[in-house]
Amino acid sequence: xxxxxxxxxxxxLDEKWDAFVEASPTGTLFSLASYMRAVRVPVRAFWxxxxxxxxxxxxVSENADGSAAVLHDFIVHNGLLFALPAPQxxxxxxxxxxxxxxxxxxxxxxxxxxxxxxxxxxxLCDIRPFLWHNWGTGEAMYRADIRYTAYVxxxxxxxxxxxxxxxxxxxISYSRRQEVRKARKEGAQTTEEADADGLTAFYAxxxxxxxxxxxxxxLEELRFLAASLLxxxxxxxxxxxxxxxxxxxxxLFGSDAKRAYYLFGAGDPALRNTPxxxxxxxxxxxxxxxxxxxxxxxxxxNSPRRGWFKLSFGAELLPYYQLVLENRRS
Numbered sequence: 001x002x003x004x005x006x007x008x009x010x011x012x013l014d015e016k017w018d019a020f021v022e023a024s025p026t027g028t029l030f031s032l033a034s035y036m037r038a039v040r041v042p043v044r045a046f047w048x049x050x051x052x053x054x055x056x057x058x059x060v061s062e063n064a065d066g067s068a069a070v071l072h073d074f075i076v077h078n079g080l081l082f083a084l085p086a087p088q089x090x091x092x093x094x095x096x097x098x099x100x101x102x103x104x105x106x107x108x109x110x111x112x113x114x115x116x117x118x119x120x121x122x123x124l125c126d127i128r129p130f131l132w133h134n135w136g137t138g139e140a141m142y143r144a145d146i147r148y149t150a151y152v153x154x155x156x157x158x159x160x161x162x163x164x165x166x167x168x169x170x171x172i173s174y175s176r177r178q179e180v181r182k183a184r185k186e187g188a189q190t191t192e193e194a195d196a197d198g199l200t201a202f203y204a205x206x207x208x209x210x211x212x213x214x215x216x217x218x219l220e221e222l223r224f225l226a227a228s229l230l231x232x233x234x235x236x237x238x239x240x241x242x243x244x245x246x247x248x249x250x251x252l253f254g255s256d257a258k259r260a261y262y263l264f265g266a267g268d269p270a271l272r273n274t275p276x277x278x279x280x281x282x283x284x285x286x287x288x289x290x291x292x293x294x295x296x297x298x299x300x301x302n303s304p305r306r307g308w309f310k311l312s313f314g315a316e317l318l319p320y321y322q323l324v325l326e327n328r329r330s
Contacts, residue, residue, distance in 0.1 A: 004100070004104050005050050005051075005100075006048050006049065006050055006055065006056075006100070006101055006104050007048075007049050008046045008047070008048055008049075008058065008104075008105070008108050009046060009047045009049055010044065010045070010046050011045050011046060011047045011057075012045070013033035013036065013037070013043065013045055014033065017033055017045060017057070018032050018033050018034075020054060020057055020081065020083070021057070021081060021256075022256060022257040022258075023083075023084055024057070024081040024082055024083065024084070025082060025084065025123050026080065026081050026082050026120065026121045026123045026124045027081045027121070027256070027258075028076075028077045028121050028256060028258075028261070028297075029234070029254045029255065029256040029261050030075045030076050030077050030078065031057075031059050031077070031078060031081060032234070032256060034228070034229075034232050034234060035075075035229065035234065035254070036059070036061070036075065037228075038224065038225045038228035038229060038232075039061075039072060039074050039075055039221070039225060040221065040224065041061045041062075041072050041075075042061065042062040042063075042064070042066065043059065043060070043061050043062070044059070044060055044062055044066075044069075045057065045058065045059045046058040046059075048101055048104070048105065054083055055082075055083050055097065055101060056080060056081060056082050056083055056098075056101045056105070057080075057081040057083075058079065058080055058081070058105055058108075058109070059078050059079070059081070060078055060079070060109070060113075060116075060117075060118070061075055061078065067113065067114045067115075068113050068114050068115040068116070068117075069109060069112075069113045069115070069116045069117055069118070070115070070117050071117040071118075071119055071322070074221065074222075074225055075119075076119065076149075076261075076299055076300065077119050077120060077121040077320070078118060078119055079118040079119065079120050079124070079323075080101075080102060080105055080118075080120065080124060082098055082101070082124070095126070098126065099126065099128065099129055102126070102127075102128075102129035102130065103129035103132075103133070105129075106129050106130045106133040106142065107133060109325075110133060110134075110140070110142075110325055110327065113327070114326075114327050115324070115325065115326050115327065116142070116323070116324065116325040117322070117323070117324050118130075118321075118322065118323040118324075119147070119320070119321075119322045119323075120320055120321050120322075120323075121320060122149060122318040122319065122320040124320075124321075125319075125321075127142075127144060127321050127323065130142040130144070130323050131144060133325070139328075140325055140326060140327050140328055141325065142323045142324065142325045143323065143324050143325070144321050144322070144323055145321070145322045145323075145324070146319050146320075146321060147300070147302055147319065147320050147321070147322055148300070148301045148302055148307070148317055148318065148319055148320070149297055149298060149299055149300055149301060149317075149318050149320060150297075150298040150301050150310050150311055150315030150316060150317050150318065151259075151295050151296065151297055151298070151315055151316045151318055152168065152285065152295065152296040152298060152313055152314065152315045152316075153167070153168060153294075153295055153316070154168075154285055154288060154289040154293055154294055154295060154296060155167055155168070155289075155294070156168070156289075157285050157286045157288075157289035157290070158286070158289040158290045160286070163177070163180050163181065163184075163282075168285075168313075168314045169314075170314075171314030172312060172313050172314040173312040173314075175312065176278060176312045176313060176314075179275045179277075179278035179279075180275075180278055180279070180282050182275040183240075183275035183276070183278060183279035183282070186242065186243070186274075186275065187242070187243045188240055188241065188242055188243075188248075188274070188275055188276050188279040189240065189241050189243075190238055190239065190240045190241075190279055190280055190283035190284065190287075191238070191239055191241075192236055192237065192238055192239075192287065193237055193238075193239050194230045194231075194237060195237065195239070195250075196223050196226040196227035196230060196237070197223060198239070198247065198250065199222075199223075199226055199237060199250045199252055199264060199266060200219050200222055200223040200226070202247075202249075202250050202266035202267055202268060203219065203222060203264060203266040204219055205266070205267075205268060205269055206266040206267060206269070208269075209269040209272075222264065226252055226263075226264070229252075229254055229263075234254055234255065235252055235253060235254045235255070235263065236252075236253050236255075236284070236287070236288070237250060237251070237252050237253075238250065238251050238252075238253070238280050238283065238284040238287065239280065240276035240277075240279045240280035240283065241276065242271070242274050242276060246268070246271065247268065248267055248268050248271035248272075248274050248276035248277075248280075249265070249266070249267035249268075249271075249276040249277045249279070249280040250264075250265065250266055250267065250280065251264070251265040251280045251281055251284055252264045252265070253284060253288060253296070255288075255293060258295075259293065259294070259295045259296060259297055260288045260293045260295075260296045260297070261296070261297045261299050262281070262296060262297065262298045262299050262310075263299065265277075265280070265281070267280075281313065282313075298310040298313070298315050301315075301317065
């Protein structure tokens, strides 16, 4: 960051870090210290300082030897976290400051790593500084890939006595409304539990139904992450059953100060024709709303079936960006 008012300073993942993430408009659950530790991959974090003031933060996960900043399936968003605007800043000044910070961060990461992979939160929509890095020089540039997630508005869930009382109900698909009603009619019940092992077992069954053999290491990563978040109070696990009592569907939700996040969902393939796959989410929406949550990130609608299912809950589609830079070093 030569000739720049900003400097990058490596920092620990401590209480100050978490407070910054929670306050940042581009901060998410996935950048909180406890979450990243639960994923168990090497992580490096930096303050972006103007003099001694923290104006942004940067966090990336690394490969084993630290030569590359790489994405991880369980860390959906990383990268650049902006501080709240200063009280005296107007819109033009905010955009200008964040542009300058992002330009410096793009250069600093390119200078540090052989490969850089970033996945910004939807709230970080200006990626021009990364796209313009090394513009016109013939040197390596960042490539952008647009991805999508979907947000659910939980207004009305906490007070509603019937699905029809919830504003979102009018926006969900016809088939989803039918499933919500069917779940109530047939007596599906949803409870909150802390069964990370059961979730992992259902996740493996779900993959096998799709003719995908899960890797044991990945299943253990999921189990450890779910168990750690549940123990830390950063996640809630919901289980839906039909009157017979057998668990049919499970859904794990994480949360931060801004919203909840749908992290994992899985079910028993033998019971997939029951309405429990809908009930576990719909009932979880209500439970999350009663605890004060106002919106939910469905976390990814980037394949046809997954996108169709999640958007059928009346969610708002939002784009976000993944960026990759591959340095050509001899």
